Amino acid sequence: MRAALRSDYGPPSVVALGTRPRPRPGPGQVLVEVRAALVSIGDVHVIAGKPYLVRLTPFGGIPRPRQPVPGLTFAGEVVEVGAGVTELAPGDAIFGEAQGAFAEYTLAAPKNVARKPATLSWPEAATVPWGFAPQLGLVELGRVAKHEEVLIVGASGGVGTWAVQIARARGARVTAVCSGRNRDLVLGLGAERVIDYTAEDPLAEPGRYDLVFDAIGERSIAACTRVLRPKGRYVCCSGAGNVLWGPLGRMLAMSLQRPFRSAELHTVLALSPSTEQLAELARWVESGQVRPAIERVYTLEKLPGALAHVATRRTRGHVVVELQSH
Numbered sequence: 001m002r003a004a005l006r007s008d009y010g011p012p013s014v015v016a017l018g019t020r021p022r023p024r025p026g027p028g029q030v031l032v033e034v035r036a037a038l039v040s041i042g043d044v045h046v047i048a049g050k051p052y053l054v055r056l057t058p059f060g061g062i063p064r065p066r067q068p069v070p071g072l073t074f075a076g077e078v079v080e081v082g083a084g085v086t087e088l089a090p091g092d093a094i095f096g097e098a099q100g101a102f103a104e105y106t107l108a109a110p111k112n113v114a115r116k117p118a119t120l121s122w123p124e125a126a127t128v129p130w131g132f133a134p135q136l137g138l139v140e141l142g143r144v145a146k147h148e149e150v151l152i153v154g155a156s157g158g159v160g161t162w163a164v165q166i167a168r169a170r171g172a173r174v175t176a177v178c179s180g181r182n183r184d185l186v187l188g189l190g191a192e193r194v195i196d197y198t199a200e201d202p203l204a205e206p207g208r209y210d211l212v213f214d215a216i217g218e219r220s221i222a223a224c225t226r227v228l229r230p231k232g233r234y235v236c237c238s239g240a241g242n243v244l245w246g247p248l249g250r251m252l253a254m255s256l257q258r259p260f261r262s263a264e265l266h267t268v269l270a271l272s273p274s275t276e277q278l279a280e281l282a283r284w285v286e287s288g289q290v291r292p293a294i295e296r297v298y299t300l301e302k303l304p305g306a307l308a309h310v311a312t313r314r315t316r317g318h319v320v321v322e323l324q325s326h
C-alpha cells in the first residue's frame with residue numbers, strides 16, 4: 001500500500017511517500033481503507049518530535065519515532081475485521097482515531113471509532129474528532145448555557161471553528177477573536193461579534209463574559225480571567241509553552257492558581273475520544289447545528305505541503321488529505 005513515511009523527527013519535509021505491506025488486523029482490530037485523514041497541528045508536533053515531551057508518549061519514541069506512518073484522525077471504510085470484533089463489519093463507513101492514518105490502510109480499535117454521518121463527505125467526517133476538545137471544554141467543563149456571553153479565542157482555527165458553532169448551538173452569544181481576514185468565516189459560523197486581535201485588545205473589557213474558551217493560550221491567565229464576570233469560567237486547551245513540555249506549563253500554572261482565583265479554571269485534555277463521544281459529535285453534525293469547516297483538501301502525495309501550511313498556524317478551519325478508493 002502507499003503510505004506517508006518518516007524515519008526521523010523533523011520538519012514536514014521528513015515525510016515522503018513510499019510503500020509498506022498492507023497491515024493485517026489482529027484480535028480486536030479492524031482494517032480500514034482510509035478515505036481521508038485530518039492534517040492537524042498535532043501531526044506537525046508529532047512529526048517534529050517537539051515539544052520533546054511528545055517523544056515520551058505513544059506517538060513518539062526515543063531516539064527515533066516508533067511509528068513510521070504518521071497521521072491519527074481519519075474517515076474510511078472497514079475492509080476486514082479481526083477475531084472477536086462483533087460491532088463492525090466490512091463495508092461499514094466509520095471515522096475516528098487510529099495511528100498511521102496517512103496511508104491507504106490502517107488498523108483501528110472499535111472503541112476509538114464511530115459510524116460516519118451519512119450527510120458528510122469523507123474529508124468532512126475526518127475532521128469531526130477535532131470537535132472533541134471544544135465539546136469537552138465548552139459543554140462538559142464550561143457548562144455553556146443559553147444567553148451566556150462567550151469569548152472564543154482562536155475562533156478561526158480547527159478547534160475554534162467547532163467552538164464557535166457549539167457555543168452558538170447551545171444558545172450562547174459568541175464573540176470571536178480572530179484576525180480581520182477571518183471575520184466573515186466566523187460570522188458565518190454564528191459569531192455575533194468579532195474582535196480583530198491584530199487591531200485591538202480582545203481582553204480589554206473587564207467583567208464582560210460568562211465563559212472564555214481559549215484555543216491559543218498566549219495571554220496571561222490573569223488577563224484572560226479579568227474579562228470574566230464573578231464566577232465565570234476560563235477554559236483553555238492550548239498554550240504557547242516551551243520546547244520541552246509545550247502547553248503543559250500553562251496547564252500546571254492553571255492548576256496551581258485554581259484555589260486562589262474566583263473564576264473557575266479548566267484545562268482541556270481531549271485524548272482518544274471513545275465511540276460514545278464520537279457518536280455524540282456525529283449527532284451534533286447530523287442535527288445540522290454544527291458543520292466541519294474545511295479550508296483545503298490535498299492528495300496524499302502533497303502531504304508535506306499540507307503539513308507545512310498547518311505549521312504556519314494560519315489555517316482557516318481544517319486541512320485534510322483525501323485518498324482515492326482502489
Ligand SMILES: NC(=O)c1ccc[n+]([C@@H]2O[C@H](COP(=O)([O-])OP(=O)(O)OC[C@H]3O[C@@H](n4cnc5c(N)ncnc54)[C@H](OP(=O)(O)O)[C@@H]3O)[C@@H](O)[C@H]2O)c1
Nearest residue numbers: 133154156157158159160179237238268269270313314315
Ligand atoms: N488540549 C487538547 O486536548 C487539544 C485538542 C486539540 C487541539 N488542541 C490545541 O488547540 C490549539 C488550536 O488548534 P487548531 O487546530 O485550532 O490550530 P491552530 O494552528 O492553533 O489554529 C490556527 C488559527 O489560529 C488563529 N490564531 C493564531 N494566533 C492567534 C491569536 N493570537 N489570536 C487569535 N487567533 C489566532 C489563526 O488565525 P489568523 O491567521 O487570523 O491569526 C488561525 O486561524 C492547538 O494548540 C492544538 O494543539 C488541544
